[in-house]
Amino acid sequence: MQQLLYLTEVSLNGLTTGVLYALVALGYVLIFKSSGVFNYAQGVMVLFAALTLVGLQRGQVPFAHLWTAVFGTHTYLFGWNLPAVVAIVMTLGVMVLLAILVERLVLKHLINQHPIVLFMATIGLAYFLEGFGDLMWGSDVKRLDIGLPVGISETIESFTAATFGYGVFVDRLDLFAGLVAAALVFALTVWLKHSQLGRTLRAVADDHQAALSVGISLRLVWVLVWSTAGFVALVAGVMWGAKSGVQFSLSLIALKALPVLMLGGFTSIRGAIVGGLIIGVGEKLFDFLMGPIIGGATESWFAYVLALVFLMFRPQGLYGEKIIERV
């Protein structure tokens, strides 16, 4: 019984990590669905959004180290603390600005290029953003605190302790993240299905040329979708940042969203969520069961190998559209 409960706890923790993976994966799906660009930089966008949020909230001077090196100013803080809501809105503004710039400076010039070229361009973007984010806000590990619930949920622990004689630990932040993810998915689905803009997005996703010919501005749609992905990145960044601090490893965690996508299928929002949950639970359980036998830290590769094996049997993923090729 004890073992079983412990297993449940491991799975529950896996589920909540999976939700966070799914949040990052959502950003990839949005961009891929509507522009066919596989945006490698999504992971770094998560980091960048979180960095910007913390920086704005704490009133850091952007590029402080650079100014110090060039002009010798030595001013690192403005000396104010913004309320969380204001900082979040401002960060959103920054992400929209980023989307506009990416469209203007990069994507516009790469229309009609091979998808692989676009993919490699986003790798370049990822490198740029990585350096830019660190240059702007400094590369030290930052604590993100915007008043989210943290710590062990005592209600659940005392409840399970009273009923089964074993207290199950669940982080309150994880529960909150699950709720936020559910709300986000619901909102995105409704938005894509029923709003004017959502319909436009889906039209572009279906067929670029047909969409152009009925008067849809491709460039506007790209800005829009990159902004949405920026928003999703911000949400993911807040959750991950509150959980493990804002630092460089955040963009590596985001790499995990790739196998999530492969498992779920690149074009499906539902796939991102289900894939995230499968990978989250899978890697925790695998490490729990197999870790002692083959040596721990299997979490670093399990997701990739799982996706690799899965793809051998179903190349389009769980919910992806069937890949049809013609000469």
Next chain:
Amino acid sequence: MFYREVGDFKTTYAADSQTFPIAFDRVRYYFVLIVAVLLVPFLIDDYWSNAVFVPLLVWSVAAIGLNILTGYCGQISLGTGGFMAVGAYACYKLSTEFPDLNIVFCILISGAITAAVGMLFGLPSLRIKGFYLAVATLAAQFFLVWLFNKVPWFYNYSASGQITMPERTIFGLAVTGPNVEPWAQYLICLAFVFGLAWAARNLTRGSLGRQWMAIRDMDIAAEIIGVDPLRAKLSAFAVSSFYVGVAGALYFSVYLGAVEVTEAFGINQSFLVLFMIIIGGLGSIFGSLVGAAFMVLLPIVLRNILTRGLNWDTALATHVEFMVVGCLIMFFLIAEPHGLAQLWNIAKQKLRLWPFPH
């Protein structure tokens, strides 16, 4: 004027497909070789060997390897770092288990072992392609690094988890280990680069290379005209991994001497090699060499300007370096998708017509 063939009087296929049809190019090629073999070893010192020449040559081998897979056969791989680790660990195990084995054979056998591992991880390419495959090769990257970290047999149960290369000699001359002369280091790497680049150039213009390019341009069409995708893709993975494995073995044994797997063969190394071939030119052996030179020299130049010239601290310089590299990647993909090699070709075309361009 001087850079031009006089008429087109070729009578044999061999003459038609020669690498340097213009006399000036042939002379230049031999000139570069002579300088590299007869001049540089006498001038080289510790700094130039360790900071510039040896890394340049080692990364060139890796870049040629990845270019065979990505540039010629069209299969993107993000597992280069992992495969280099296979080469390095194979070289370590071979040279410690068989101390009498010559280091050259050690390195070549390491390449062969890596080729086998590469073929194993290349199997999914028969089912999946494009960035699906790119992500799948990430599995190789993370799994291999984890494996070398977790299984103590690979690092001979050393306490630190590091592997350290013992001293090995060729004709009584130390080429690895702590007592190695800079010029010996340089020459062994140069020999490998020359041999492998020559082999790659001839492989890629032969039947096998043409099969790879057919697969790259359109795999279904290639299959219809009789290219066996299984053979072509797996041979590309094998040859490419052989090169990458040799690069890994050289990187560990000749260049660094002691490595820790997560640091030396992480995912950043995979990206570095990918950047080399994008900037140098996909599908070009010359491009791989130029790309490697560019990516090795760029950080050195930047660091010299920023930290020595402007007195910035190194963290700041590293951030700027990231930004510059990222910008360059995007710039090259937009402005010249075929990289520096294409710029070089354009320059040659112009020079051919000069001074009468019309």
